[in-house]
Structure formats: C-alpha cells, structure tokens
Amino acid sequence: MAAVAEVSGEAAAANNMDSRPKSESELNVQKLVDMFKKLNPLAQEFFPSSYSHHQSTTHYHNNGQLSPNFFPTANKPSSNDNFSNNRRRRNNYNQGRRRSNASAFKAQRADSIRRTVYVSDIDQHVTEERLAALFSSCGQVNDCRICGDPHSVLRFAFVEFSDEHGARAALNLGGTMLGYYPVRVLPSKTAILPVNPTFLPRSEDEREMCARTVYCTNIDKKVSQAEVKNFFESACGGEVTRLRLLGDHVHSTRIAFVEFALAESAIAALSCSGMVLGTQPIRVSPSKTPVRPRVIRPTLH
Structure with missing residues (x-):
C-alpha cells in the first residue's frame, strides 16, 4: 500500500x-x-x-504499474511469539527423545529376555556357581540368580547368556540331575534385574570380601544392628567384621549385608534361612557386592 x-x-x-x-x-x-x-x-x-x-522488494509489471501481489515488509514477530515457537520446538524434541529412549529400553529388555532361561526344581545344596558351571557348556553365562527358600526344593533361578544361541541350547538340559533332583529348563518371561555396576567388586580384594559376605532379607524392623550381629556370630560360630543394616519407613522389613572374618562362616550363614530373628523368618543368600566402609565427609564450620 x-x-x-x-x-x-x-x-x-x-x-x-x-x-x-x-x-x-x-x-x-x-x-x-x-x-x-x-x-x-x-x-x-x-x-x-x-x-x-x-x-518485501517493490515489483512492477512490464507496463510500469505496481503489481498487487507485493507489499511492504511486515512487522517482525514479537519476542513472545519467538518464545512460544522455541518452547514448542523444545517440547517436541524432548517428547521425541523420551519416545526414542523408551523404545530403546523395550528393545534392550526384549533382547535380554530372549537370552535368559528359567530353571526350577533346584536342589537346596546347589550354589549359583555350580548352576552356572552346568550351563556354561551351552554358551557364555552373563548372570545367574537363584531365588526362593534354600530349604525348599521349589527353588528356581534365572540364567542369562551372552546370545540367544546359548539360551536355546540350555533348553536341552531339562531333566539333568543336579544334586538330588532333575532340573526343569524353560524360556524365561522376564529379564534379570541388573545389579548397580558401581556396587560390584572393583578388585581382587573386594571379590574375596564378597566370598565372606551374605545378603539377609526379611529382618524384623524392631531388631537392632547389634542383635543381628550377635545372631550370626552365635549361629555360625564366626566373627562378623562388618555389618550394614538398611531399611526405610516404606518397607515393613529391613535388609542387611553381613561380612564375616572367614568364608566358612559365610557358607554356614546360608543355612540360617528360615530361622526366626525377632518375629520374622529371615532369608540368607550369597552377596554379589562387598560391604564397603562408609566415607565420612568433613563438615564445614
């Protein structure tokens, strides 16, 4: 105009x-x-x-008249418009990234399930090391977890391999005698929950510490740390060198990591599953992580 x-x-x-x-x-x-x-x-x-x-540049027809399709430059968008556009772009990017992360997690979990087998009817005397050794003939074993009451023949385990070929080969070991009972092997419907890698042993000394440590669950909330220590020293006949008792207000029971001076005492502690401590029967299994000393941070005055 x-x-x-x-x-x-x-x-x-x-x-x-x-x-x-x-x-x-x-x-x-x-x-x-x-x-x-x-x-x-x-x-x-x-x-x-x-x-x-x-x-924005003025254009004319060949006859010298102004073309009606061209107009002066419009006012620039306001800062509010720019802010809204930037925020919309950021939201779209974040939503796309979350969807991508969720898809990657689902794919990773599905792959882990395909590489895992479920083993049941495990003898109470069979350890995770012995079970992993049995299935190592099928392929590289990444992880092995035995669950359930150590005193029950209904114990079960999850064995994860490095590839699907190992998991398929493991299905052929169903019926193999391990201890006093033949084990059953089926494809797993769940993946093994990974242990926080920062908690795993970092040196040969810490691996030796794990051999002397047990993981205890279902501990009565009213039981003190001193009572847990006295219980294991009396039942196992060995000195407890370090104990970490953990719990919160959400869970009705507590857990503990108990480190003994001798590995023999830790092996004996595995037989304490089912014993009553306070008002609850405890469950004891080998620990996959060492009990590290707490780091005391200096306070600022």
Whole structure:
C-alpha cells in the first residue's frame, strides 16, 4: 500500500504541473489519492497471511504499474511469539527423545529376555556357581540368580547368556540331575534385574570380601544392628567384621549385608534361612557386592 500511495503522490504532482482542465477520471484519481493519504499502509491488517519476507522488494509489471501481489515488509514477530515457537520446538524434541529412549529400553529388555532361561526344581545344596558351571557348556553365562527358600526344593533361578544361541541350547538340559533332583529348563518371561555396576567388586580384594559376605532379607524392623550381629556370630560360630543394616519407613522389613572374618562362616550363614530373628523368618543368600566402609565427609564450620 505504501508503494501505491507513493505512485499516487507522483501522479498528483504531475497533475499540479499540468495546467490543462482535469477530466472526470482525473478528479476521481485525485479523490483516491486524498483517501490513501489518510490511511496507514504499515498497519497489520493491510498484510495478507500469505505474505513472506522475500516479497518485501517493490515489483512492477512490464507496463510500469505496481503489481498487487507485493507489499511492504511486515512487522517482525514479537519476542513472545519467538518464545512460544522455541518452547514448542523444545517440547517436541524432548517428547521425541523420551519416545526414542523408551523404545530403546523395550528393545534392550526384549533382547535380554530372549537370552535368559528359567530353571526350577533346584536342589537346596546347589550354589549359583555350580548352576552356572552346568550351563556354561551351552554358551557364555552373563548372570545367574537363584531365588526362593534354600530349604525348599521349589527353588528356581534365572540364567542369562551372552546370545540367544546359548539360551536355546540350555533348553536341552531339562531333566539333568543336579544334586538330588532333575532340573526343569524353560524360556524365561522376564529379564534379570541388573545389579548397580558401581556396587560390584572393583578388585581382587573386594571379590574375596564378597566370598565372606551374605545378603539377609526379611529382618524384623524392631531388631537392632547389634542383635543381628550377635545372631550370626552365635549361629555360625564366626566373627562378623562388618555389618550394614538398611531399611526405610516404606518397607515393613529391613535388609542387611553381613561380612564375616572367614568364608566358612559365610557358607554356614546360608543355612540360617528360615530361622526366626525377632518375629520374622529371615532369608540368607550369597552377596554379589562387598560391604564397603562408609566415607565420612568433613563438615564445614
């Protein structure tokens, strides 16, 4: 519109220089010029929604008249518009990243399940090491977890292999005598929950510490740390060198990591499963993590 007003202004100046009497059409043009002068060509309502910034240059037809498809440059978007657009782009990016992470997690979990077998009817005297040794003939064993009451023949385990071929080969070991009972082997429907790698042994000394440590669960909340220590020293006939009793207000029972001076005492402690400590029968299994000393951070005065 600014270009229209400019052209119209030039026409009016030319008319003033012309001394000839104005025709009716020229008078109509003069009226239009006067009307355009009262308008603000930069007002936003004069810009169509299809306007783009590459159209800001004034263009003319071959006959020298202004093309109606081109208009002056529109006002720049406000800072609020830029903020809204940036936030929308960030939200779309974050949602896409979350979906990508969720898909990757599901795919990783499905792959882990395909590499895992479920083993049941495990003799109470069979250890995780012995069970892993049996299945190592099928392929590399990444992890082996025995669950259930050590005094029950209904103990079960999950064995994870490094590839699916090992898991398929392990299915052929169903019926193998291990201890006093033949084990049953089936495809697993769940993956083994991984242990936090920062808790695993970092050196040969810490691996030796794990051999002397047991993991105890279902401990009565009213039982103190001293009572847990006295219980295991009396039942196993060995000194407890370190004990970590853990719990919170959410769970009804507590857990403990008990480290003995001798590995023989830790092996004897596995037979304490089912014994009552306080008001609850405890469950004891070998620990996969050592009991590290607490780091005391200096307080700022």
